[in-house]
Amino acid sequence: MDSVQSKTICLITPGHICSDPRIVKEAIAISDAGFHVHVIFTQYVAELIAFDQQILIENPKWTYNVLNWTGVSPISKAIKLFYGFKQKISRFLLPNRILSLNRNYSWQLKKAIAIKANLYIGHNIGALPVTVNAAKKNGVRCGFDAEDFHRNEITNDTYSPEVKLKCAIEDEFIPKLNYLSAASPLIAAQYQKLYSLSVTPILNVFPKIDRKISFNQQAPLKLFWFSQTIGPGRGLENIFDALKLILFDFEFHLVGKVSPIYKNDLLQKAGLTQQNKVIFHGTVSIQTIFEIASRCDIGLASEIPYPLNRNICLTNKIFTYIQCGLLVLASDTRAQLLFMKDHAQVGKIYRGVQDLSRLITYYHENRAELQTTKKASYELGQNSLNWEIESKKILTIIQDNVGK
Known part of the structure; x- marks a missing residue:
């Protein structure tokens, strides 16, 4: 069996990595365990690019693909217009649920397939179809981390177009996953009821920090x-x-x-x-x-x-x-x-x-x-409530899905 060092774990999110501490913590833990980490993400807020870049500088072992569609530079403006046009076409002329949810789906899928990872992990519902379809194309396993109960992020109205769209995406792709994790016990319970599968809660905890607790005796x-x-x-x-x-x-x-x-x-x-x-x-x-x-x-x-x-x-x-x-x-x-x-x-x-x-x-x-x-x-x-302990859950899941 191939060694851990030869195995690539591909993490996918439709947005900035700096906006999602959870995917960053996961990537660091996976990399520290000896796997090769590849991250696929996009950028749409110019002010956040520097924060993304700092994360990449701090983790030089990672490889990545990033699509800048902030519209600030001529190239990123062209990208934004192109993928925005494709998304509008999908909504009004050729209905396509996936593009309606993730305008950069085709770009992300192409990059994900090309990396030929041993395991694909999606973060945020826009990455769910990318993750499943890339894994299927390359004949490997995939998982998804539900940081939210996505179908009811905005409203509980079952007739809402957004709820219908997200329900359709989840119903199509979640049953095709090899594992599903969630950011709270109650989110895990909701998905378990919907899909009759085992969902692992992985809490949003952070690495331990060393500090002295000061006694605020009189100050405001x-x-x-x-x-x-x-x-x-x-x-x-x-x-x-x-x-x-x-x-x-x-x-x-x-x-x-x-x-x-x-x-x-x-x-x-x-x-x-x-x-x-x-x-x-x-x-x-x-x-x-x-x-x-x-x-x-x-x-x-x-x-x-x-x-x-x-x-x-x-x-x-x-x-x-x-x-x-x-x-x-x-x-x-x-x-x-x-x-x-x-x-x-x-x-x-x-x-x-x-x-x-x-x-x-x-x-x-x-x-x-x-x-x-x-x-x-x-x-x-x-x-107890720290990433040093909680990250063991995701590492166990990965070992179970790519082999020890």
């Missing part, structure tokens, strides 16, 4: 929240309503891309005239997210319970907070209720605006308990 509490985009539908409105009720000094640090209009709406909503209380850091690297988080006290996991995906997902927010030793205040979605029940030492569930304001005030007034909880959170990240 520092709250933290992050996402790719700072916008509606993420529970931020409830957070700012809660901040409006707080009478003491605090700092609220947010990371992510935000429009000036939405930023002003949030500040006005909370009645915050002193903008130094709320610090918007913009888009930063994963490493910088951890650096900012590590200087804070409380991490806010503000998921809303709709659509279904938001109710059953466990985002990387909670696990970032835990790895950085923050106290976690989490909204009462199904997934977060279950998680916090199992890990009550890291913080509390909040049920609405008044409850969130009350809990922030409580920890402001009870700094010793804040410190104890932060320490327990960090220790949980060091001892």
Whole structure:
């Protein structure tokens, strides 16, 4: 049997690698285990290209194919127009579900087939058809990592064109997979019910970091929240309503891309005239997210319970907070209720605006308990909820699918 070093694992995503820490962590773990990693991805946001490039520089053993369709350069503009035209044709003249979901499907499939990998792994539903069809063409196995419950990412409306499209893609391609993993136990359970297959939950945890938990005895509490985009539908409105009720000094640090209009709406909503209380850091690297988080006290996991995906997902927010030793205040979605029940030492569930304001005030007034909880959170990240442990699941799956 061929050695591990001679085997190639191809990971495919329709977007930026910097926007998906999960695929980056997976690729690093696979490469560290001795496999050759090849990544196929595309770029559509000019500001994120530098972050993609930094990841590639830090992982020189990887090979990759990347399609830039940001439209910034003449070449990328031509690519954007060409594949956009193909996508429109697929929607209106020659209905093609795959192109409707991933405008760069044909390019990604061509590159994936050419690499002749021993195993193909897709991330994000747009990569699912690429993964399955490339594996079929080359006569090898394939898997898919469901970071979300894709059919209900946007709405629960079964008549929605997007829901119908994603259901059709999942129904066609998931049964052809050799394995399926998911980012939360409840997402795994949903897919198991739909397809009667075994789904392995692999949590969105991070590698261990070495830090000392500082005791914030008197300084203003520092709250933290992050996402790719700072916008509606993420529970931020409830957070700012809660901040409006707080009478003491605090700092609220947010990371992510935000429009000036939405930023002003949030500040006005909370009645915050002193903008130094709320610090918007913009888009930063994963490493910088951890650096900012590590200087804070409380991490806010503000998921809303709709659509279904938001109710059953466990985002990387909670696990970032835990790895950085923050106290976690989490909204009462199904997934977060279950998680916090199992890990009550890291913080509390909040049920609405008044409850969130009350809990922030409580920890402001009870700094010793804040410190104890932060320490327990960090220790949980060091001892069990970390990528060093969780990555063993994906490595076992890969060994089972490409041979030992």
